[in-house]
Amino acid sequence: MQTGHVVSDIPEESTSFVGRRAELRRIGRELAEHRLITLTGPGGVGKTRLALRAARAAAPRFPDGVGWADLWPLRGDELLPATVCDAVGLADHTTRAPVAALCSWLADKRLLLVLDSGEHLVDACRDLLGDLLTTAPHVTVLVTSRQPLDLAGERVTEIGPLPCTGDNDALTLLADRARAAAPGLRLTDARYAAAAGTICRRLEGIPLALELAGAQLATSSVERVAERLTSRFDTLDGDRPAFPPRHRTLRCAIGWSHELCAPLERLLWARLSVFRGTFDAQATAAVCAGGPLAEQDIRTVLAGLAAKSVISREGARWRMLDTLREYGRMWLGELGEAAELASRHAAHFVSFAHGAVDGFQGPDHPGWHTKVTDAHVDLCAALDHLLAADPERALELSASIGFVWSCDGRPQEAHGYLVRAVAAHRGPGPARTRALWVLGIIALYQDDLATAGALGRQCADAARAGGRAEAALDASYLIGTTHLMAGRPLTARTVAEQALGRTPGDPYATPGRLRCQLLRVFALTALGRLTESRAGATALRRACVRRGTPWFRSYVDYQLSLISLYQGRPAEAEHHARAMLAAKPGTGDSFGTGLGLDLLAAALAAQDQGAAAARAYGMGKAVWRTVGYPQRGVPELGAVREECERRARAAIGDRAYEEAFQRSCAERPETILARIAAGEI
Structure with a gap:
């Protein structure tokens, strides 16, 4: 089966592209002949636009797609590995160093990776790519930077301005932007030729400068723009600190736009x-x-x-x-105003993170996933600022956004900031308890049960001391889940039921209660008390639908699918597995997607649909690779997976099973999620 080329990671272009045919041909050849190509040139010369075009044209040559990483928002090198992991679809949940996880993930990939605007991270990019290009022999890297990386094997291509003489691309670009700013204005008319030519020459064909000049034609005549440019170049103060002297032309254009x-x-x-x-x-x-x-x-x-x-x-x-x-x-x-704006920026994102916690547990989980993804670099900026300026608020922000990131495929980043924040502010309080709880949840993802249990007990002690009922429920969930994953379901059930018994009233009223109810269902299933488990899961699912909590509801469907399999009701198991999967696109929950695909495969195999089971199982394997583990879940799920494979092979034979399984294993997770969203799986 053709998996298709995923080029959706390449940003869309918002304006028309002008010229650069020779450069695009040259970059295309270099992408075919070299593994590291760096486009260099001054700011505003058009390196990013060229990389966009070149990457889109080259995408069909890379079966595993194109990963685009914007480096310009990064102020330091700490987040570089995580940014590249995001670009290539890796949501590693293990304890491995991010660079090691990235190199392992890319080792067998045929992929184009684009690192845009790397001039401020040259040393870090050099170190990362040195490891990556050695361990991933079929990965090609395209970098844009104001300076080369100076890495062995690097092919450096200098990008210059657009030509300004004759029937030139600089004039074409200026005319195009002029039409956008002032519809009906035709700079190619003879009456504008002299002034338009002056603008292009004065701005030396630098695309960004020409775009800024074109925008000014909405309110100024062509002659006036040319005249102001000439005057400005004559009086330009070369000591202004915005840019180094070699960017004099661009400085002029930006300063002129600023004045207007x-x-x-x-x-x-x-x-x-x-x-x-x-x-x-x-x-x-x-x-x-x-x-x-x-x-x-x-x-x-x-x-x-x-x-x-x-x-x-x-x-x-x-x-x-x-x-x-x-x-x-x-x-x-x-x-x-720099200090004041940094504080206001941080305060806004503290408030945003509190909203994201509620949003992820509410009806618009996919919408909040998009918001959090869009705000990611600014959340990191706020954390960096607060860690230096206000450690207590940093702890508050890290506890909130750390929980969201742990659900959202960014546990490594969450862990890093949480550890720093906990160390920076050691005073007791709700934020510290919450931060320790999130660290415990991440430890569960990483299969570090000893750490998870210890953190759960710390949270329980702090919750009791502070009289915080919801924090106590969350601590019980963490402790109980640790017992469940360690093969002690009876203890897990006891912990959940005791926690729920201490909180009278609506048993489904808060996220903490929902979590403990879910833990109780998991434990009953593991104990083989399927009638009780089904009753509890059915009631919990109704509550989740009533409250509008699709994330919780999806994991109840996971349990109902597993219960149905155990009770010999494979059609019901398939229904609930599909319901679980339907909630996953747009949420960043690779862990849950992998679980859902495994259960769907088992349900299909139990109905003797061997080929469909092999495909679903292969897709699950592809998703689990992005998590960094072969497969995860509660201990008893291992036996379900083994039985799934045995029945599917029996239904269609080993050769047909392997062919279907391997084809699906080769699919990109993004393609799998798109197919789930379209109802094709």
Whole structure:
């Protein structure tokens, strides 16, 4: 079966692409002949756009797809391995070092990896790629950077400006952007030729500078733009700190665009530089409004910056190029607002993280997954700031977002920040208890039951001391699950029932109660008390539907599928496995997806659908690889998997089973999730 090429990881282009045919042909040849290609050149010259085009054109040559990693939001090298893991679809849950996990994951992949804007991480990129290219012989890497990596085997291609003479690409780009800014304006008309040519030559064919100039033609004549550029070059102060001297032309264009902005636009430009990633209007208002910039004016001012090409739209969010962000950051410092904006930025993302915890446990889990993914680099920025400026708030943020990341395929990052935050603030309180609890949940994922149990007991002691009922329930869930995974289901059941008995009222009223109810069902199933387990699971599922908690409901469906298998009801088992899987696309829950596919395979095998079972089982194997484990789950699931394989092989024969299984194993997890969402599995 053809798995198809997944190129959805390549960002979409928001404007037309002009020229660069020779460069694209050259990069295409280099991608076929070399394993590490670095596109170098000054800021604004168009390296990223060329990489986008080249990667999309080359994608059919890479069966395992294209992974795109934006490096420009990273301020240090700590998150580089995690960023690359995200780009290639690895959500490692093990205790391995991220670089080791990444190299292992890519060892057999035929994949193109693009690292965009790596000039500030040259040493870290060199070290990472040195390991990766050695251990993953079929991976090709395309890097954009203002300087080479100086790594053995690197093919360096310098990207220059667009040509400015004759019938040139610089004029074509300027004319295209002029039409977008001022419909009906045709710079190719003879009356504009001289002024347009002056603009192109003055800006030396640098694409970003031409785009900024084109945007100004919405409010200025071509002749006026050319005249202002000439005047500005004559009076340009070469000592301004925005850029090194070699970027004089780009500095001029950016500074000129800045001067033409309205005062509120200049203020917002500076304040937006506090964001490391993309941003939406709500976050902009929360962080940037104040003083002369009223909250109700934010959308209007954002639109003004977009009209001048300072920011660009990406769906409901906005992006600012790093070159323009650097300029805004310089002005933010001159305004004396850098410290205040960093604090407001952090406070916003603390509030955001609290909302994400509720969101992940509520009806819009996929929507919150998208929000958290979009905000990832800014959440990291807020954590970095608070760890230095306010460790207590850092603990609060790490406890909230750490829980979300542990559910969202980022347990390694969650663990790293939680450990730092717990060490930075040792005072007791709800945030510390929650942080220790999340560390315990991550330890469960990593099969470190001793650590999980010890952390659970610490949380239980702290919850009792503070009289916090919900924290006590969560601690009991962690302790009980540790017993369950260690093969002690009777103890797990006792822990769950005692915890629930201490909290009178609606037994499904809070996430902590739902967790303990789920633990009780798991334990009853493991004990073979299937009638009680089914009754408990059925009641719990109704409560989850009533409360709008699809994440919890999906794991109840997992249990109902397993119970149905044990009771000889494979059609029901298939129904519940499919219901579980239907809740997984768009959630980042690779762990749950793997469990659901394994149970679906077992249910199909029990109905003698050997080929379908082999395909589902192979897809499960593909998903489990992204988690870093062959297969996981409660201890008794191992026997279910073995019986699944035996029955499927018996139904269609070993050769047919292996062919179907191996074809599905080769599918990319993104393709599998898309097929689940489309109802094809």
